[in-house]
Amino acid sequence: MLLFIENYLGLSKDDLQSRLDSGDKIVDIPNKSPLIIAGDFCLKAQKYILKHPELEKILIKNLHGEFDTEIRSHTIFPQNMSFDKEFLPALDELKKLGFIMGEKYLNQDCETEFIVPSQVHITSFIEKYSLDYYFQQYFPLLNS
Numbered sequence: 001m002l003l004f005i006e007n008y009l010g011l012s013k014d015d016l017q018s019r020l021d022s023g024d025k026i027v028d029i030p031n032k033s034p035l036i037i038a039g040d041f042c043l044k045a046q047k048y049i050l051k052h053p054e055l056e057k058i059l060i061k062n063l064h065g066e067f068d069t070e071i072r073s074h075t076i077f078p079q080n081m082s083f084d085k086e087f088l089p090a091l092d093e094l095k096k097l098g099f100i101m102g103e104k105y106l107n108q109d110c111e112t113e114f115i116v117p118s119q120v121h122i123t124s125f126i127e128k129y130s131l132d133y134y135f136q137q138y139f140p141l142l143n144s
Contacts, residue, residue, distance in 0.1 A: 037089075041063070044066070044067045048063055058114045061112070094114075
C-alpha cells in the first residue's frame with residue numbers, strides 16, 4: 001500500500017509529512033480513482049458495521065451521504081466527488097468483488113446492500129486501496 005500511495009501522490013511519506021508539517025493541508029494530487037473511492041467506502045462501511053453490530057443488513061444509502069461529505073471535507077485534499085463518474089464506478093468495482101448485492105444503487109431510494117464476504121477480504125481490500133486507511137496508519141495526528 002505504501003508504494004502504491006507514494007506513486008499515486010507523487011510524494012514519499014517523508015515529503016508528504018514535511019508538507020503537512022509546514023501547514024499545507026491541501027496537497028495538490030489527482031482526484032481519487034474508483035478503486036481508491038471503493039477502498040475508502042469499504043473502510044467507511046467497516047466502521048459503520050462495527051458501530052452497528054445489531055443491524056442485519058447495511059444499505060448503501062445509509063453510508064453514501066456521510067461518505068460524500070467526508071470526501072468533500074477531507075483534511076488533506078478535499079474533492080468534489082461526481083456521483084456518475086466516480087462514485088458509481090467505485091460501486092461497480094465493489095459489486096464485481098462481491099461487496100454489493102441487490103439492485104444497482106441509483107439514489108437514496110435504492111435498497112442496495114453492502115455485504116462483507118469475509119473479514120479477510122474486506123481488510124485486504126482496505127489495506128490495498130483505501131487512501132484514508134493510509135492516512136490513518138501513517139499520519140494518525142491528522143485524525144485527532
